[in-house]
Amino acid sequence: MINVRNAGPRALPLREPTFLVLVSLAVGKKHGYAIMKDVEQLSSGRVKLSTGTLYGALGRLLDQGLIERVPTEEDEDTGRPRKAYVLTRHGRRVLETEMTRMQSLVATARLRLAEEDA
């Protein structure tokens, strides 16, 4: 249904919450609430995801093959197996491409500011 091979360039540029979700998963698998808290921390409290926004983004990232779901330990309170999310190799490539794009933008902006100062 979705051409995963083309998800990279077509999915770029990433929106900030999506970018932060991918960054959050770059260090390993996490379940929904851990991602939510990590995104808040990564953005210094600026981006606070609601549950609907978080799972909407996770659903789209799953469809695009940028992340995948893995079963983990049972929840202490509910006894249900928790579902965690992990970055795929393709997701890591997309994240790296986005970072390169952002770095290139920052470098261009720095150059312009330096020209202005000079």
Added chain:
Amino acid sequence: MRRLSKILRGMYARLLSLYPRTFRDEYGAELRDVYEMALRDAARRGVLAVAWLGWREMRDLPGAVARQHLSGRAGARMESIRFDEGPATWKATLAGILPFLVWGAVPSMTWLVVRWAQLPQTTTESISWVSWVSRLCILIVGFAIGWAKGFPRWSYPYVGVALTFPGVALAMTPLLAFVDFSGGYWISFVLAVALLLLLARAWRLLRPLYEGVRSDWTQLSFCLYTTVLTASSMVLETIPASHDVPWQLASHLIATGGALVYMRSRARLRRVSVLLVSVTLAMMVVGLCKATYFDWLSVPGKHNPAVWWSAARATGGLWGWLAVLILGPAMLEFFPSSPQRVPQA
């Protein structure tokens, strides 16, 4: 605080039902778990934190729910396109030929009945007004249902007839004053089709129309095939209705028959061949009418070809143009088929 948490928990569980069923089945339990954890965390920080969490969820809910419904519908529409390959059902066939009947054959038949019954002028005007409004309503409803169902094959004639309106409107503007009305109409009609396709490519909600045309170009031919109704009216506009209506009715019935066979055909070659044959027969009928009554073309300001073969030749030219319109979409096969666009995450 416990009471507030309980109220918020209950509200959240109820509001989850606003999401599409597929989304709820997939993520409902996780959403509740995550909200529960967030509530517990917030409760440790105090009542204000709990209230803030509740407010944040309510604030983001309408957008999140709307996005899920829209993406779910777009997905369902794409599915309907992929499974619309075989011969259409009789219900879909009837829906596909309806525009040809109501915009072609029915007005001609109504005219014949009204004339035969010799109704008074006011009754005739009322019938004609009711007929016009009914046709417009059928067009709007058909277009809307087709859109909601992801533009299945039967819906393309509704798109074609609907495009006649911007075609006529543009042709009457000073922008196209350098050509006569019929020339201006064809230019603006083709422009309207091109603009619609570009819009469908760019706008997610209309995207199934574009995907449908890319997956089967004959659907665009079917959409353009509706112009045979306009073309036959254009050819016969200078001939009095008392003489041209039976011919017009015959050409419209041929066009309707072509649409019926198109809907029931499986292979693309057969589908497009049927459209070409029907256009040829329909234009032959109106061409024959024009050649028969060629010496009636004495409307001031109109070109009078004076000889029957000249009148027939002009109709032949229009037939050539219609054939180009019907075969033109085959060019889409030469463009690389773009993979389905992945929605931006």
